[in-house]
Amino acid sequence: MRSINVIDITQKVKDVCITINYEIDPLVRAAFESAKIVEASKIGLNIIDDLIENSEIAKSYKAPICQDTGMIVAFVKLGQEVHIEGGSLEKAIHQGIREGYDEGYLRKSVVSDPLLRSNSGDNTPGVIYYEIAEGDVFEIELAAKGFGSENMSRSKMLKPSDGIEGVKAFVIETVEQAGSNPCPPIVVGVGIGGTLDKAAYIAKKALLRPLGSHHKDEHIEQLELELLDKINKLGIGPQGLGGTTTALAVHADTFPTHIAGLPVVVNINCHASRHQKVVL
Numbered sequence: 346m347r348s349i350n351v352i353d354i355t356q357k358v359k360d361v362c363i364t365i366n367y368e369i370d371p372l373v374r375a376a377f378e379s380a381k382i383v384e385a386s387k388i389g390l391n392i393i394d395d396l397i398e399n400s401e402i403a404k405s406y407k408a409p410i411c412q413d414t415g416m417i418v419a420f421v422k423l424g425q426e427v428h429i430e431g432g433s434l435e436k437a438i439h440q441g442i443r444e445g446y447d448e449g450y451l452r453k454s455v456v457s458d459p460l461l462r463s464n465s466g467d468n469t470p471g472v473i474y475y476e477i478a479e480g481d482v483f484e485i486e487l488a489a490k491g492f493g494s495e496n497m498s499r500s501k502m503l504k505p506s507d508g509i510e511g512v513k514a515f516v517i518e519t520v521e522q523a524g525s526n527p528c529p530p531i532v533v534g535v536g537i538g539g540t541l542d543k544a545a546y547i548a549k550k551a552l553l554r555p556l557g558s559h560h561k562d563e564h565i566e567q568l569e570l571e572l573l574d575k576i577n578k579l580g581i582g583p584q585g586l587g588g589t590t591t592a593l594a595v596h597a598d599t600f601p602t603h604i605a606g607l608p609v610v611v612n613i614n615c616h617a618s619r620h621q622k623v624v625l
């Protein structure tokens with residue numbers, strides 16, 4: 346049995362909340378550079394240059410990449426042979442969010458009640474998912490989810506007979522309807538199968554894969570590549586001002602489902618694709 350103190354968890358969560366808001370993912374930065382080679386629109390190229398400059402200013406001035414510093418979503422992988430000591434794991438994660446958003450001068454964007462709409466004042470609670478694993482592993486992957494992109498996400502319970510063509514049509518329709526709202530170039534997470542909630546979970550989790558990595562199954566990798574190609578032919582372009590760089594990547598994942606259903610969820614990340622894994 347391995348012990349981990351909640352103080353260390355809070356510290357790591359705090360540090361990551363600040364880092365992901367100040368420093369763009371190096372893979373996103375590399376994708377911007379690659380996009381500059383192929384982007385057909387002059388305005389699109391200028392926007393990509395602006396996004397690169399913005400990320401450099403944020404890093405050097407220790408300021409957020411974007412004014413919407415997001416709601417924290419945490420995916421916890423907890424080994425059965427790990428003992429959390431010193432207090433509550435959940436409270437430790439929330440405390441890390443609280444301290445990170447306070448010390449990092451990050452905008453607090455969470456309202457305590459979705460209908461009464463009063464700000465919780467410290468960006469808590471985060472959304473926390475737990476996965477129990479074998480052994481003594483302990484990982485937390487944190488994402489700061491902006492709602493310009495979250496709001497453009499959609500779900501649909503397709504019929505099994507809709508098949509893969511139905512999935513493709515729904516993903517393309519979702520990105521087309523989103524237009525400039527999710528601040529393209531975007532990352533598109535696609536969850537296929539399971540139940541409605543499971544499809545949403547795997548779509549969001551797929552967004553956390555290293556940018557541009559592909560699914561291990563060849564037919565899903567082909568789906569990712571085809572969707573990326575079709576999305577980038579929509580003409581939405583960087584920040585929606587036209588061009589060929591609408592998405593940097595499509596990450597899809599699947600889960601077994603019921604004979605009578607084909608759930609699909611599209612969860613979108615903006616270009617400020619902020620996430621990082623903590624291993625303790």
Ligand code: SF4
Nearest residue numbers: 411491493494528615
């Ligand atoms: S979608 Fe992303 S880039 Fe756009 S406002 Fe929200 S966090 Fe910022």
